[in-house]
Amino acid sequence: MKHNIYLGLLAGCLSLASISCSENQNNLPVTEENNKPEEVNFTVDTLYSALENPWGMVWLEDGRMLVTERKGEILIFENDEYTGNKIQGMPDVYARGQGGLLDIQLHKGWVYIAYAKPMSGGGATTIMRARVDGNSLVDQEELIVTSPASSAGVHFGSRIVFDNEDYLYFSSGERGTKENAQDLTNSHGKIHRINLDGSIPDDNPFVNEPNAITSIWTYGNRNPQGMVYDAENNRIWQHEHGPRGGDELNLVVKGExxxxxxxxxxxxxDGSTITDIQEKEGIKPPVHYWDPSIAPCGMALVTSDKYPGWKGNLLIGALAHQHVARVTLDGTSFGSEERLLQDIGRVRHVAQSTDGYIYVVTESPGLLVKLVPQD
Structure with missing residues (x-):
């Protein structure tokens, strides 16, 4: 059942003091001018209210929309309504804690899926691709499995993006073991880059490093659960969970x-200090950070003309604070932030459809909503 709730601008802008520290040289100071919200009025159309733990959204070439559920299901929507059908032929998933069926993306007729694969020793973030024939996955190909498998139920990542040269990037969390992120001999706590068939590009930064995982593009990442590609500027934006405080927005740069x-x-x-260092030579600093944490998950880059005041902005889901953060950018610098959809639920993902509308999925309650602009 659909219903509309008029929201307009659901929240005013936040002061920078509530979301970041002004001492960070990578954060612009918020002034009245650069923190002024763009007026975009919209209604929230609730399309479905029986989701459990949704993760990803994608639109097929035939116009149908797929929504992943972490337990291992893909729900099929058509004309913004749940059809009652699910994709058949799914792989088994390691549905433990934060693990299970994760992101889903479409590229050149293939559906690419990130999921936790059950293996001896636990589960491993895995990328596969397949084609959708009717309501079934066919021609399935496993492209890459992260290693080693772990029995930990946390920090799997994982998001998928494609660049203008048809490389696939995906994120993998450090599985709750901090040291993994600095260790190039394992896959965890990294952004990876592969060819569409799963092979390794020969210009990846660590292909000639002894014993290194050759798919690694960046390292020192904690648990990246949001990633978008800016095709116009050839940039990848990524965000990741910090511990208590320190969630980050990062620009993804080769080898950093x-x-x-x-x-x-x-x-x-537990309140203990991890490190008292916030800057270090050889470490890429965040473009922005949140303290206290918002627990970011999912992200969309607005390119649609349907939201003219938001074009070029990032829309970032917040699990902990249950809102969507609209982040403006000044090139590769942080500009300002506004909270939308406050208290809608734990926002798991934000996506822009092929026809330019913004959709949001949440858990607790499990909603699929569409933001419909109003004149």
Missing amino acids: NYGWPLVTFGIDY
Whole structure:
């Protein structure tokens, strides 16, 4: 059942003091001018309210929309309504804790899926691709499996993006073991880059490093659960969970070390200090960070003309604070932030459809909503 709730601008802008520290040289100071919200009025159309733990959204060439559920299901929507059907022929998933069926993307007729694969020793973030024939996955190909497998139920990542040269990038969390992120001999706590068939590009930064995982593009990442490609500027934006404080927005750059756990603005969950270092030579600093944490998950880059005041902005889901953060950018610098959809639920993902509308999925409650602009 659909219903509309008029929201307009659901929240005013936040002061930078509530979301970041002004001492960070990578954050612009917020002034009245650069923190002024763009007026975009919209209604929220609730399309479905029985999701459990949704993760990813994608639109097929025939116009149908697929929504992944972490337990291992893909729900099929058509004309913004749930059809009652699910994709058949799914692989088994390691549905434990934060693991299970994760991101889904479409590229050149193939559906690419990130999921936790059950293996001896636990589960491993895995990328596969397949074609959709009716309601079934066919021609399935496993492209890459991260290693080693782990029994930990946390920090799987994982998002998928493609660049203008048809490389596939995906994120993998450090599986709850901090040291993994700095260790090039394992896949965890990294952004990876592969060819569409799963092979390794010969210009990846660590292909000639002894014993290194050759798919690694960046390292020192904690648990990246949001990633988007800016095709116009040939940039990848990524965000990741910090511990208590220190969630980060990063610009993904080949071969860079993003510092976890050597450098962080957060502290451990028990209140202990992880490190008192926030800057270090050889470490790529975040473009922006959140303290307290918002627990970012999912992200969309607005390119649609349907939201003219938001074009070029990032829309970032917040699990902990249950909103969508609209982040403006000044080139590769942070500009300002506004909270939308406050208290809608734990926002798992934000995506822009092929016809330019913004969709959001949440858990607790499990909603699929569409933001419909109003004149």
